[in-house]
Amino acid sequence: MPGGSQYNLRSQESQQGVQDDTDEDGNAAQPAHMTAIIASLNALTNAVGQLKAVTEESQRDIERLRNNIQFDARSNVIEAMQQDSETTPVTRPERSTQNAVLEVSDSVTKLYDLPIFSGNTEDWPLFLANYKDTTETFRYSNRHNLMRLHKCLVGRARETVASMLIYPDDVPNAIAELEFQFGRPDLLVRSQLLKIQQFQTIAENKVEQILAFSTRTRNVVAFLTSAKCEHHLANTTLLEQLVTKLPPSKQYEWTRYAVNLKPYPTIKEFSSWLSDLARVVCLMPPTTAISRSQLPTTQQQPRRLMHLGRESQQEHSGGMRCYACMGAHSISNCQTFCEIMSVPERWEKVKSLQLCFSCLRKGHNTSNCRVKKFCDTDGCRRYHHRSLHESTTAAAHADAARNQGGAQPILNCREAISTRGHLFKYVPV
Structure with a gap:
């Protein structure tokens, strides 16, 4: 076992040495690879630069060729026109070389549009x-x-x-x-005079209108100057019309200023003075609003009042209520009013309730009814509801009976009731 451990240590040392040699070889090969990549990139950059130079040169060649073609075309056209004029001088009209060149250049000349003119x-x-x-x-x-x-x-x-x-x-x-x-100068001057005449006279309490008047006067001066009609700026009649548009106090100020103008004041000088006055008006504080109570009696607007009776107030505040049977429907759809009552009874009912003869509602009469229309029953051209229409025969009998009795027909529904007080006609205040 001791021999085996020595063997293992030696093998590990040998493997580590081999690995170190491999790392050294890789580190040595890496700079060589990077150098090759850099060289490739430089070569590619040089190729792109050469291609760009070649492209620019080609574009210049194309432009020179295009100019040569246009010049040759114009030269050919001029030569052809000259040959035509020499060969056929009688049958075709003569045209100069300059006109031929202008015709060829018409297609390349830029045209600037004129302002729209409609005759104003x-x-x-x-x-x-x-x-x-x-x-x-x-x-x-x-x-x-x-x-x-x-x-x-x-x-x-x-x-x-x-x-x-x-x-x-x-x-x-x-x-x-x-x-x-x-x-024409007379048309130009007339249009400007009309503008001045249409401007209303400025009141003393409307000094802010001097701004608009100053702008219009300045436009008149500029217009007459651009139209070469400066001699009209010395027109005393026109100047007088301009001055009379000012309030009396400003007319006095202009007169004091115009006294020192030599030899005489003109509209141009009046426009300059009016522009200075307009600047002063711009710096003035806004006019304080005047309440209604502070206005004089003559300037107060009339107050309009509308009076409604109890029945009208109930009609507007509550639901629909029939005036004949007090049912939840209108009187024009009431069975009692339309079927049971006769036509004379309906007339008496409408008059007693002070209803409109046309729409059968309260609060107004037939003369100011907004929905009044002809009856059109049997061609009747009177303004009343269809339920109040009487046939010709029945109406004739009713008229005869009234004539025999000497009674006068009641045409005003307010005269039918006298027990409820006196009713007067509304007078606007």
């Missing part, structure tokens, strides 16, 4: 300024402007120049016609 006089200065500026800046031809006019003209404006929107050469004539119809 106030929109004309902006429309005309936009048209002239874009035409001059981007050098649009009549063909370009024709396409833009087709998009922006609507309503009356389009109807006015519909026949001039066919050929490009008619574009200047279309603009001239639009200016005559909607952009």
Whole structure:
């Protein structure tokens, strides 16, 4: 056994030595493997960079080729146009080289849309300024402007120049016609005067309205300036109309200010003074609300009162109750009222109960009944309930009997009862 233990110790030492040798070999092989991976990654990066450079060069070649093709196409078109003009000068109209180039470039020129114009006089200065500026800046031809006019003209404006929107050469004539119809100076001034005349006179206790009046005056000045109508800003009549819209105290302040203006005040100066006044009004504290009791008697709103009788209050507060038999139904569905009573008795019952002849309800009469309608029984065109309809024969006998007795028919249901007190007509307060 001692020999066996020595053998085991030696075998373990030998196995440990073999394992240590293996670990040393693995550690030595690991740096070599990492070096190979790094080299592969570097090679891949170089390949990607070369591919990117080749792709960029290809794109540049394609762009140069595209430009050459477009240039060749334009050159071929110009040469073809020149040959056509030389071979057939009579049958085909002459077109210059510049026009040919413009036609080829129509497809690549960006067109900026004009503002929509429907024939409103106030929109004309902006429309005309936009048209002239874009035409001059981007050098649009009549063909370009024709396409833009087709998009922006609507309503009356389009109807006015519909026949001039066919050929490009008619574009200047279309603009001239639009200016005559909607952009004449007299039309522009008239529209602005109408705005001023429609503004209500500002009261002393409504100084906050000066803000809106200042904005409108400033817009009038800007509009007349943009429309090249500055000479109207010296119109004394127009200035007087503007001043009369102010409260008397502000008119006095403007007069003191205008005395020092040389040679004479204009609407533009009035607009500047009014803008300063509007800024002051903006800084004022809000107007304190005035209670109803503090208002003068003439400014108090009339109070409206509605009086209801006991029967009406019971009708609104409780359930439905028949006025004839006190049953839980309406009087129009009452068997006693509709079948047992005769038509004259029904009339007397309705009058005694002060019911509406049309709907058989309390609280109003036939003249102000909201659901009144014709009887339509036997073509009757009177406003009463169908249960109160009398045939022509019965009505004739009843009239004859009343005429013989000398009695006057009662047309007002409130006169049928005199024992319950005097009833007066409602008078609005």
